[in-house]
Amino acid sequence: MTALASRPSAPPARRKRRAMARAPQETPAGLWTYLLLAVSMLFAAFPLYWMFVIATSNDEALAKLPPAIVPGDRFLTNVDEVFSLQDVYFAASLVNSVIVSTVVTASVLFFCSLAGFAFAKLRFKGSNALMLFVVLTLTVPNQLGIVALYIVMGKLGWNGTLLAVIAPGLVTAFGVFYMRQFIVNTVPDELVESARVDGATTMRVYGTIVLPAIRPALAVLGLLTFVATWNDFQWPLITLSGTDFPTSMVAVSDLASGNYVIYRRVLAGAFIATIPLLLMLFIGGRQIVRGIMEGAVKS
Amino acid sequence: MSSTRAAPAPPSRRPAPERGRPGAHDRRLTWRNRLYRFDMRYMPYLMIAPFFLLFIVFGLFPLLFNAVVSLRNYRLDDPTLPYWAGFENFSRLVADEDFWNALYNTFGIFLLSTVPQLLLALLVASLLNRQLRAQTWWRVGVLLPYVTPIVASTMVFSVFFSRDFGMANWVLGLLGIGGADDPIDWRADKLHAWIAIATMVNWKWIGYNALLYLAAMQSIPRDVYEAAAIDGAGQWKQLWRITVPMIQPVVLFTVILSTIGGLQLFTEPMLFDPNAQAATGGPNGEWQTIAQLIYKVGWKDLNLGYAAAMSWALFLIILVVAGVNYLLTNRLSGGRK
Known part of the structure; x- marks a missing residue:
């Protein structure tokens, strides 16, 4: 990215003549490119904006043509209604989502970086075969075992508790794979070796050499994991719905159940449950983009 | 794979100054x-x-x-049934109209979402594959749908596609389709429901796939384009003749990903239904997908044995479709070794 930005651009006269000979990524974007991109952005952002519009409006906003397009002034009223609904447990659900997403993310970062370090820099019998196994598990859609997972959780007595949502996500194959790739490329063998010569244990090498070197990768994996965990719906719905401990996604779907759905409430709830992720995209957008793009090149 | 790994240092190399005692x-x-x-x-x-x-x-x-x-009788509401069911669940599956209907819906929505999704992603990626001002912000912007919870966006689209005051019908009315007198009822027949749900899926994943394509596009060596320019190929031709074949591995990857995801579609069809808890996907199962049917059979009808049989069927279907898609895409995008 930075290499592109710092490359000096050709003088204007040459630019036109040689436009065809340049790779697209080296061609400065024209008016049409910006225009089409702006339209794409509009499509991407409009549903979010409109969620906010309805979340701030009264019931009439949804029953008129042309549709409402400007935010109203009832956001706090709607939010207040959402939080005071008896069977939805909305406030608790936000806390639950924070707990689940934070615990899963922290655990994924720790265990995946440990395993990634082992696969990248340590010698042990069967390491190649085991790594291949990890990659293969990436292709198994684990949603297919969901019936049996429910029975397993039932035997453990975890259904209806946050444990059922947290436990299956604590280490992921993608995380191990991603960390391994990153450590192979960024941690020099000589550094690990010289620490070994000085008598450092494996965990010490991990703490003093590996961890500081992989901070960018931790940020990327952490953001991606948090977003995915926060947004998960099917499994939390199965194991948590009907309990007093829903995640925020289950709670939002509860807002929309019943005979008469009040959409300004539903969308106010949905908007609140989306805010943390918008904040993350705003703060860590660069890292998320990098994580997705790096994953693409390596896979 | 790293070729050189840290060799374990023999312990004797550690300095041992106190050897005297x-x-x-x-x-x-x-x-x-x-x-x-x-x-x-x-x-x-x-x-x-x-x-x-x-x-x-x-x-x-x-x-x-x-x-x-x-292979078992596993009903949450009736534990008295004999333990083993043999292949009863599977033979029931073959004759189950709901299953075939759900399969039909799943494929319909899958086709309507995957094809436009990947084509549009390709276009967005080629837009992003220029020297842009505020480059990072454009890239972050296309990810807005990716970070938005599907639960939240489905609620919004659910309102967009309402019959009487929906945004979709209003916009179509401006274009002379439907209109206030004869609005489209998006939940009344299969095709319209499929289109509505496919729109949600497309919205969610175009930006993500575009970034995957963009990453691959940026690693194409530039002399390939120089050669093409000398041959007189225009931008459009370059996109299809050079860029797409060069990023073919990533295209295959996204096809596999969206196959696996598309055939397990659950949240969108669930919450598109105003009566979501029933999990029927419309009054007559107009848009009930397989993942949704598995949920209904398992947790509404409480028949986990039958739901498990359906999961296996879905697993096999995913394997077959992913394989077929792989071969098809390999052909279409001009896979040459």
Whole structure:
């Protein structure tokens, strides 16, 4: 990215003549490119904006043509209604989502970086075969075992508790794979070796050499994991719905159940449950983009 | 794979200045030796153990156990039935109209979402593949739908596609389609419901796929384009003749990904229904997908054995479709070795 930005651009006269000979990524974007991109952005952002519009409006906003397009002034009223609904447990659900997403993310970062370090820099019998196994598990859609997972959780007595949502996500194959790739490329063998010569244990090498070197990768994996965990719906719905401990996604779907759905409430709830992720995209957008793009090149 | 790995340093290379006094230090050394040997030999296994343990308990075992459950009578509301059901669940599946209907819906929505999704992603990627001002912000912007919870966006689209005051009908009315007198009822027939749901899926994943394509596009060597320009190929031709074939591995990857995701579609069809808890996907199952039917059979009808049999059927279908798609895309995008 930075290499592109710092490359000096050709003088204007040459630019036109040689436009065809340049790779697209080296061609400065024209008016049409910006225009089409702006339209794409509009499509991407409009549903979010409109969620906010309805979340701030009264019931009439949804029953008129042309549709409402400007935010109203009832956001706090709607939010207040959402939080005071008896069977939805909305406030608790936000806390639950924070707990689940934070615990899963922290655990994924720790265990995946440990395993990634082992696969990248340590010698042990069967390491190649085991790594291949990890990659293969990436292709198994684990949603297919969901019936049996429910029975397993039932035997453990975890259904209806946050444990059922947290436990299956604590280490992921993608995380191990991603960390391994990153450590192979960024941690020099000589550094690990010289620490070994000085008598450092494996965990010490991990703490003093590996961890500081992989901070960018931790940020990327952490953001991606948090977003995915926060947004998960099917499994939390199965194991948590009907309990007093829903995640925020289950709670939002509860807002929309019943005979008469009040959409300004539903969308106010949905908007609140989306805010943390918008904040993350705003703060860590660069890292998320990098994580997705790096994953693409390596896979 | 890294070719050079840190060789374990033999413990004797550690400086041992107190060698003069034997006895106590020998013992300490062997203790240290043992610790060192343990660290070298077994520590790596300890470090990778959490993944394998967790995968076996919550991934592999459920998948295999699913096969056992599918051969059993496993009803949450009636534990008195005989333990084994044999292939009863599977023979019931073959004759189950709901299953075939759900399969039909799943494929319909899958086609309407995958094809436009990947084509539009390709276009967005080629837009992003220029020297742009505020480059990072454009890239972050296309990810807005990706971070938005599907639960939240489906609620919005649910309102967009309402019959009387929906945004979709209003916009179409401006274009002379439908209109206020004859509005489209998006939940009344299969095709319209499929289009509405496919729109949600497309909205969610175009930006994500575009970034995957963009990453691959940026690693195409530039002399390939120079050669094409000398041959007189325009931008459009370059996109299809050079860019797409060069990023073919990533295209295959996204096709596989969206196959796996598309055939397991759950949240969108669930919440598109105003009566979501019934999980029927419309009054007559107009848009009920397989994942949704599995949920209904398992947790509304409380027949886990039958739901497990359906999961296996879905697994096989995904394998077959992913394989076929792989071959098809390989052909279409001009896979040459």
